[in-house]
Amino acid sequence: MSSPAARGRRPAAETRAEILGVALDLFTEKGYEATSVRDISEALGVTKSALYYHFRNKEEIVASLVAERREEVRELAAWISAQPRTPGLVREAALRWIAGTTPERLAMMRLAQANQPVMRRLSEDAADVPGAFEEVVGLLVGEHADEQQRLAVRMAFDTVRAALLAAQGTAATDRDVLEAARRATVALTRAEEGDTADR
């Protein structure tokens, strides 16, 4: 509204944040690779060169987008490690994670799911959201847990992404997705508790 150099030229790109916003939308809709820098700049009403002033290259745009998300997962891991290890901790932590899911985080998740190859490439460099998540799993499950148990914990935790996947191309709203995730986590952690002599 009243920023320093806001003399209002065009309804277009004045800031880095606007670029990121448009890029987020396009990368999610068309995919990262299929979206050219030109696509982004045109959606903003500027030329490619303008973007290269704000970002060194195309990958830095998507990397900026992901950076915030990494931080959130780190905070979650920190919170969990500060908790006493009770049997209900998986459910509690997962529900806490779901409850704290903002529309922005959902948008990031959609971005990540729509662009798994780039995300993997970014992980190899620095980012590593999955890696941070593995840390969380490690805190929740015992050391001598087998893959089967670890996977069950991951699924109980990962219900937002699962709901997002199931909601793809349907009329489900963000609210629907989060509510479905919450219920799924409850159901999956219920199974967990009563699963002493199964198999």
Next chain:
Amino acid sequence: MSSPAARGRRPAAETRAEILGVALDLFTEKGYEATSVRDISEALGVTKSALYYHFRNKEEIVASLVAERREEVRELAAWISAQPRTPGLVREAALRWIAGTTPERLAMMRLAQANQPVMRRLSEDAADVPGAFEEVVGLLVGEHADEQQRLAVRMAFDTVRAALLAAQGTAATDRDVLEAARRATVALTRAEEGDTADR
């Protein structure tokens, strides 16, 4: 083994099926857009032109891959529509779907998840696996079900993809994934039944 013109030239591309196999791997690992036709042909030990003899363009390769999968979903829909509508049908149908999941289908699912943008593009043209799946959901849930209920059914059904997502980048085997999916479906449909006055 003993095909007509199998005089065995090289350990390379003699058939369409080999091209599809290599393409499946590369598209899943690096992503469809990031994989060039040249990448595929070099992995086979031939030139690009050889591939253009078998496929009209790059997209036709991925379309061929997806075509088989569409058929499987159609068969499922046919089976479901032939069943009496009992309360336990969701669970039964989902478990049947999971039980019938071959390594090939899992590979296709990984491909689809790694390349959502192309898959969407293909759907707009002809394919439409998600559309076929919506048909299945329509058969399982009542007509006057709200988004929330439909989403719950989709999630109970979609546990293989959810497990695949959760297993990403871990040591989980295909067997682990399917077993986790089976358990998740059981847990999610258990919630379904006892969910008369929730909310």
Next chain:
DNA sequence: GTCTATATAGAGATAGAC
């Protein structure tokens, strides 16, 4: 059926004026 050679287009990225 696979090759070499090439047409064509579009991508990411930079230089330098304003």
Next chain:
DNA sequence: GTCTATCTCTATATAGAC
């Protein structure tokens, strides 16, 4: 901070020889 102009590279796809 954004522009125009341009460089360079690599992609898809085709033509025509063998």
